[in-house]
Amino acid sequence: MIFPNVRIVLVETSHPGNIGASARAMKNMAITNLVLVSPQRFPDEQALFRAVSALDVVNEAKVVDSVEEAIVDCQLVIGTSARGRRIPWPMLDPKGCGEKVVAESGEGHEVAILFGREDRGLSNQELQQCHFHVNIPTGEAYSSLNLAMAVQVICYEVLQAKLAGAPEQSWDMDYASSADMERLYEHLEETLIQVGFHDPDNPRQLMTRLRRLFNRIRPDQMEISILRGILSSINRLDN
Amino acid sequence: MIFPNVRIVLVETSHPGNIGASARAMKNMAITNLVLVSPQRFPDEQALFRAVSALDVVNEAKVVDSVEEAIVDCQLVIGTSARGRRIPWPMLDPKGCGEKVVAESGEGHEVAILFGREDRGLSNQELQQCHFHVNIPTGEAYSSLNLAMAVQVICYEVLQAKLAGAPEQSWDMDYASSADMERLYEHLEETLIQVGFHDPDNPRQLMTRLRRLFNRIRPDQMEISILRGILSSINRLDN
Numbered sequence: 001m002i003f004p005n006v007r008i009v010l011v012e013t014s015h016p017g018n019i020g021a022s023a024r025a026m027k028n029m030a031i032t033n034l035v036l037v038s039p040q041r042f043p044d045e046q047a048l049f050r051a052v053s054a055l056d057v058v059n060e061a062k063v064v065d066s067v068e069e070a071i072v073d074c075q076l077v078i079g080t081s082a083r084g085r086r087i088p089w090p091m092l093d094p095k096g097c098g099e100k101v102v103a104e105s106g107e108g109h110e111v112a113i114l115f116g117r118e119d120r121g122l123s124n125q126e127l128q129q130c131h132f133h134v135n136i137p138t139g140e141a142y143s144s145l146n147l148a149m150a151v152q153v154i155c156y157e158v159l160q161a162k163l164a165g166a167p168e169q170s171w172d173m174d175y176a177s178s179a180d181m182e183r184l185y186e187h188l189e190e191t192l193i194q195v196g197f198h199d200p201d202n203p204r205q206l207m208t209r210l211r212r213l214f215n216r217i218r219p220d221q222m223e224i225s226i227l228r229g230i231l232s233s234i235n236r237l238d239n
Numbered sequence: 240m241i242f243p244n245v246r247i248v249l250v251e252t253s254h255p256g257n258i259g260a261s262a263r264a265m266k267n268m269a270i271t272n273l274v275l276v277s278p279q280r281f282p283d284e285q286a287l288f289r290a291v292s293a294l295d296v297v298n299e300a301k302v303v304d305s306v307e308e309a310i311v312d313c314q315l316v317i318g319t320s321a322r323g324r325r326i327p328w329p330m331l332d333p334k335g336c337g338e339k340v341v342a343e344s345g346e347g348h349e350v351a352i353l354f355g356r357e358d359r360g361l362s363n364q365e366l367q368q369c370h371f372h373v374n375i376p377t378g379e380a381y382s383s384l385n386l387a388m389a390v391q392v393i394c395y396e397v398l399q400a401k402l403a404g405a406p407e408q409s410w411d412m413d414y415a416s417s418a419d420m421e422r423l424y425e426h427l428e429e430t431l432i433q434v435g436f437h438d439p440d441n442p443r444q445l446m447t448r449l450r451r452l453f454n455r456i457r458p459d460q461m462e463i464s465i466l467r468g469i470l471s472s473i474n475r476l477d478n
Contacts, residue, residue, distance in 0.1 A: 002378060025388055030378025053381050095399075136395070137402055139241060139269025142292050145391075149264055152388045153395050156375070160334075163376055 020050030021148035029155035098157030173220035259289030260387035268394035337396030
C-alpha cells in the first residue's frame with residue numbers, strides 16, 4: 001500500500017453516488033482508507049455502482065458517528081474549505097497539501113483529509129479541529145466543486161507529490177494526536193475558567209483563537225505533557 | 240472570459256451524465272467552451288442534472304461529427320491518453336499541459352484538449368492528430384479515471400497555471416492550424432505515392448511517423464507554405 005496512514009474522511013455525505021465516485025477517485029490515486037462520518041444513505045447500491053473497480057474501498061470504509069472519532073489517532077488533520085472564514089486559519093493550496101501529506105505520512109504520522117457536506121462543507125467547529133485548511137482555487141463564475149471532484153483533485157496532488165519524491169520531514173518526537181489536543185483544549189478551558197480569564201457564558205472567540213494558536217504550533221507529545229503539567233500546577237493553586 | 244480560445248473536446252461520450260459533470264468541472268476551472276463529437280445521447284436530462292450550475296456550458300456546447308471538425312481551426316491540439324502507444328508521441332504531464340495551454344492560448348492560439356470514449360479513450364488515428372499527449376499519473380492498482388474526473392484534473396491544472404502566471408510564449412508567425420496540417424499530410428502522401436516512395440497498399444507506419452515528425456516540429460504558417468511549395472514543385476516534375 002502506498003499510503004497506509006492517509007485517510008479520506010467524508011462528513012455527512014448526502015448522496016451515496018458521491019461516496020462511490022470518491023472511492024474511485026481515491027483508488028485511482030493509490031489512496032484506499034475511507035472513513036464516513038454519519039453518511040445519510042450507506043450502504044447503498046449507488047455507492048457501489050459509481051465505485052466501479054473501487055468496490056474494495058467502499059466495502060472496507062469505516063463508518064463512525066463524529067469527526068472526533070474519525071481523527072482521534074491523527075497527527076495531521078487537513079480540512080477542505082471553500083470559503084474564507086471569519087477567523088483565518090493556516091492555509092494550503094492543493095499542491096502544498098499533497099506535499100505536506102506525503103512528507104508527514106512518510107514519517108509514519110496518521111494523516112486525515114476532511115471533506116464536508118455537499119451543500120455546506122465542514123462546520124466551523126469541525127474546521128477548528130484541523131491543523132490546516134486547503135482550498136481548491138476555482139474560477140469566479142462557479143466555485144462549488146462536486147464533492148468527489150474535490151476528492152479527485154486533492155488525492156491527485158497527494159500522488160503527484162509522492163511521485164515527485166517530496167522530501168520527508170523529520171522531528172525527534174511524534175506529534176500529538178487529535179485526541180491529545182482535545183484533552184489539552186478541555187484542560188486549558190477548565191483552567192482559564194478557574195483563573196477567571198474565561199467566562200463560558202460569554203465565550204467570544206477565545207477558545208477558537210487558542211485552538212488556532214496551538215494547532216499552528218503543532219505540539220509534539222513531550223510538549224503536550226509540559227503544557228498539561230503547567231495547567232495541572234495552576235489547577236492546584238486554588239486548592 | 241478567462242480562456243476564450245481553449246476548448247474541451249469530448250469524443251463519442253456514452254453517458255450524458257459524464258457530459259454534465261465535465262461541464263461543471265470545466266466551469267469550476269473557468270473553462271467554458273465544450274465541443275461534443277458524436278455523443279451517444281445528447282441532449283439528455285442527465286447532462287443537465289449533473290451540470291448543476293454549468294447549464295450554460297452544456298446548452299452552448301457545439302456538437303460536431305468528427306474530431307477533424309472539432310479541431311479544424313486549432314493551432315495546439317493535446318490528446319489525453321492512458322496507455323503507452325506503440326509509437327511514442329511527445330508527452331506532457333498534467334502540470335506541463337496546463338502551462339502549455341496557458342502559454343499558447345495567451346498568445347491567441349486556438350487550443351483543443353481531447354478526451355476519448357469512456358471505455359476505449361481516443362483512437363490511434365485521433366491521437367495522431369495531436370501535437371502532444373497528456374497522461375494523468377495514477378496508482379498501479381486502478382488506473383482508469385472516470386471521464387469527468389480526468390476533465391477536472393486537466394482543467395484544474397490549466398487554471399492553476401493561469402493563476403501562477405505561467406509565462407506566455409511568443410513566435411513571429413502563427414502556427415499552422417489542424418486544417419493546414421491535414422492538407423499538408425494529404426499533399427505529402429500524394430507526392431510520396433507519385434515519386435514511388437509510398438505504397439498505399441502496403442503503408443506500414445510511414446504516414447504515422449511523418450505525422451509525428453511534423454506535429455513535433457509544429458510548423459508555422461509560412462513554413463507550411465514553404466513545405467507545400469516544395470511538394471508542388473515535385474508534383475510538377477512528372478508532367
